[in-house]
Amino acid sequence: MKKTGIVDAGTKNGRPYVKLAAPEGFSVFKTFDCGQCFRFDPTEYRDGYAVSGVAHGRCVSFAEDGNGVTVIGSDESDFANIWENYLAFDEDYDEIDRIVTSALDEAGNAVMRRAAEVSHGIRILRQEPWEALCSFIISQNNNIPRIKKIISALCENFGEKTGDGLGMAFPTARALADAGEDRIFALKTGFRAGYIADAARRVADGEIDLDRVAAAETYEEAESELMKIRGVGPKVAACSLLFGFGRTEAYPVDTWMKKVAARHFESGPDPKKFGRYAGVAQQYLFYMERYINSKEN
DNA sequence: GGCCAGGTGCGTA
């Protein structure tokens, strides 16, 4: 794998930035468009594409153009300590692609090659566990614009200002537990208000220890711990584990993945065949299906 | 007006 490195760093318009030699094929657009995170939006960027948002309690922008990727709002130390890991730059996606496109039978591999091609450049982000858990509780029976709206409202009401004062961090479990179900419901969370409150209380009280979930030996162990929370079923647990706990073997099955199974496979792909990269395979198939769907409509 | 949106819990067979 080509080594990721900083090729330039400095300050522009009062904000630090680092310019990267990013891994070949890394796509800011696809990574932040594929539905894995809800706090980033496209922003104006000359000669390229950029998203801005908040993660790990910091405001940050990721910009891509013909020359590479720039992280705005980050100095060299933040990049090394936070964003390099957030973007999972230590993962070798060329190798992962080889694995997920050769795990099935001939027909299945052909589907996977197509999915990997359409999705080329997506990286599974390493988001904060609590934020991911809470976000995917909100995602159930919901659409992306409204999920983003609700999360933004939670941050505005119960989050703390980011260090640079430019944005609001995702509220802690304690903050949401203290807020209580009624105030969470008031932000149009609907029937999910009770779920969010339950999750917040259990996490804040230490009844559910997210560090222990992260350190769990087996997937089943981590899953069953999360599923103690009201409103967390297999799908929400899988999304949380994949996007918030670094469990790349998690394989969330939602309505899109059911469409994938019906459209492209005799009997849906067996996630076990993809081993510890089932989640990446899932994300590729998911992205392909949504891509196909957007072309048809 | 009814249906759907990146599910889940609950009641019923």
Next chain:
DNA sequence: TACGCACCTGGC
């Protein structure tokens, strides 16, 4: 164990 159905809300 395996269904069907309701659930808040907003957009079409």
